[in-house]
Amino acid sequence: MPNMQKEKTPMPEQAPDVRNKNWGEVAEGYTAEQAMNEAARCLRCKNSPCVTGCPVGVRIPDFLALAAQGDFEGAYAVIRTTNSLPAVCGRVCPQENQCEGKCVRGIKGEPVGIGRLERFCADFVMKKKKENRNATPAATSDADGGREKAKRGRVAVIGSGPAGLACAGDLAGRGYAVTVFEALHKAGGVLVYGIPEFRLPKAIVADEIESLKAMGVEVLCDMVIGRVISVDELFQKGYDAIFIATGAGLPRFMGIEGENANGVYSANEFLTRINLMKAYREDYGTPIKKGASVAVVGGGNVAMDAARCAKRLGAKEVHILYRRSEVEMPARREEVHHAKEEGVVFEFLTNPTKILTDDKGNVTAVTVVSMALGEPDASGRRRPEVVPGSERELSVDTVIMAVGTSPNPLIRMTTPGLDTDRHGCIVTSDGVTTTREGVYAGGDAVTGAATVILAMGAGREAAEKIDAYLSAKH
Numbered sequence: 001m002p003n004m005q006k007e008k009t010p011m012p013e014q015a016p017d018v019r020n021k022n023w024g025e026v027a028e029g030y031t032a033e034q035a036m037n038e039a040a041r042c043l044r045c046k047n048s049p050c051v052t053g054c055p056v057g058v059r060i061p062d063f064l065a066l067a068a069q070g071d072f073e074g075a076y077a078v079i080r081t082t083n084s085l086p087a088v089c090g091r092v093c094p095q096e097n098q099c100e101g102k103c104v105r106g107i108k109g110e111p112v113g114i115g116r117l118e119r120f121c122a123d124f125v126m127k128k129k130k131e132n133r134n135a136t137p138a139a140t141s142d143a144d145g146g147r148e149k150a151k152r153g154r155v156a157v158i159g160s161g162p163a164g165l166a167c168a169g170d171l172a173g174r175g176y177a178v179t180v181f182e183a184l185h186k187a188g189g190v191l192v193y194g195i196p197e198f199r200l201p202k203a204i205v206a207d208e209i210e211s212l213k214a215m216g217v218e219v220l221c222d223m224v225i226g227r228v229i230s231v232d233e234l235f236q237k238g239y240d241a242i243f244i245a246t247g248a249g250l251p252r253f254m255g256i257e258g259e260n261a262n263g264v265y266s267a268n269e270f271l272t273r274i275n276l277m278k279a280y281r282e283d284y285g286t287p288i289k290k291g292a293s294v295a296v297v298g299g300g301n302v303a304m305d306a307a308r309c310a311k312r313l314g315a316k317e318v319h320i321l322y323r324r325s326e327v328e329m330p331a332r333r334e335e336v337h338h339a340k341e342e343g344v345v346f347e348f349l350t351n352p353t354k355i356l357t358d359d360k361g362n363v364t365a366v367t368v369v370s371m372a373l374g375e376p377d378a379s380g381r382r383r384p385e386v387v388p389g390s391e392r393e394l395s396v397d398t399v400i401m402a403v404g405t406s407p408n409p410l411i412r413m414t415t416p417g418l419d420t421d422r423h424g425c426i427v428t429s430d431g432v433t434t435t436r437e438g439v440y441a442g443g444d445a446v447t448g449a450a451t452v453i454l455a456m457g458a459g460r461e462a463a464e465k466i467d468a469y470l471s472a473k474h
Contacts, residue, residue, distance in 0.1 A: 090119025161189020163443025258355025291398030
């Protein structure tokens with residue numbers, strides 16, 4: 001019988017005044033008993049609306065039924081049939097807008113903690129694998145199977161973020177030889193350079209990538225496609241199809257006066273220095289400004305990450321400047337809640353117009369104006385309009401711009417016949433098929449900055465299209 005408690009089983013987590021001074025994971029995860037109790041809340045709905053809310057189609061009721069019985073390995077196996085990165089997705093997916101948003105239990109209470117349970121099952125299996133690393137026949141079997149079945153064709157995946165890894169995992173499972181090319185020195189894309197350690201420990205990402213390698217996926221780092229080798233040259237080297245999953249790593253700025261001042265960062269640079277280059281660790285010499293008073297411009301998850309990182313670097317005051325109200329804020333509710341708990345100050349209906357500096361070019365303040373919401377714009381949200389006479393100064397020494405990103409232009413500049421739109425996003429006919437034969441693309445490189453799970457959904461779709469293309473060709 002289902003557990004009929006209305007509220008989710010609470011997730012143990014670090015206290016706010018403790019965690020905002022360290023980089024340990026905020027959420028500490030369920031115990032086995034808590035996981036079984038929460039999984040038992042699933043009503044096993046006939047039409048499984050939760051599955052329709054998942055971009056990769058995880059068989060949610062099936063894995064929850066096994067988890068409720070304590071068969072966490074069986075639950076994990078079910079998840080892995082459609083999701084290559086369950087430990088990651090359980091931590092960073094916006095479940096409230098996807099699977100949990102469609103959960104029937106949410107009508108008269110809280111939805112089942114699907115993300116929390118996905119995380120638990122993945123962590124449970126990974127921990128067990130580590131404990132039995134030398135006696136895990138599945139790893140050897142998978143690796144051998146990957147090499148044995150690799151005769152179906154060779155596929156190059158450009159980018160090792162969520163879209164690239166999902167595509168690589170699906171193709172390897174279908175019997176293709178897959179090589180992932182990563183521009184940076186470590187695989188994982190935005191999972192390693194963008195998302196902070198306290199939200200997604202990098203060891204988790206490394207474990208997920210090792211699972212793909214065990215399937216036979218080859219990962220090559222320090223490979224900037226378009227510089228080291230081009231798309232056309234990859235074909236010349238014998239790859240039968242190519243999937244472009246280069247993300248959207250080019251930061252945008254507002255174009256206001258003072259944006260070139262010392263102490264102004266794009267959120268991408270700020271987070272990359274912290275996460276990938278380990279600026280948060282005392283034993284690393286990565287240069288980064290540890291501001292005392294920081295303004296973060298933007299209202300998405302990246303803005304939340306930057307603000308919470310600034311707090312952990314020692315900032316006494318961190319302000320988030322967002323030109324709309326909290327209702328319109330695109331960040332996950334959980335991230336906003338955690339940021340507030342950790343002492344981040346939210347300045348809603350506030351927009352910067354100028355960054356002020358001293359005679360040495362260092363940030364001293366930001367000029368802001370108050371905004372009022374007018375009629376809805378093209379995004380469906382009410383358009384922010386300046387309130388006359390509302391200009392004021394906010395004293396800060398660091399400004400972080402988290403106002404969006406766009407795809408890096410390198411691939412489109414070096415790949416003839418690959419169409420892109422005015423934003424630099426790769427044009428596709430069906431979400432993944434590009435204007436070049438044998439070349440597919442997905443994730444943020446196509447849509448612009450979006451979520452990890454949507455990128456993974458595109459990666460899985462691309463794997464299916466590539467399989468159909470190569471099967472017909474051979």
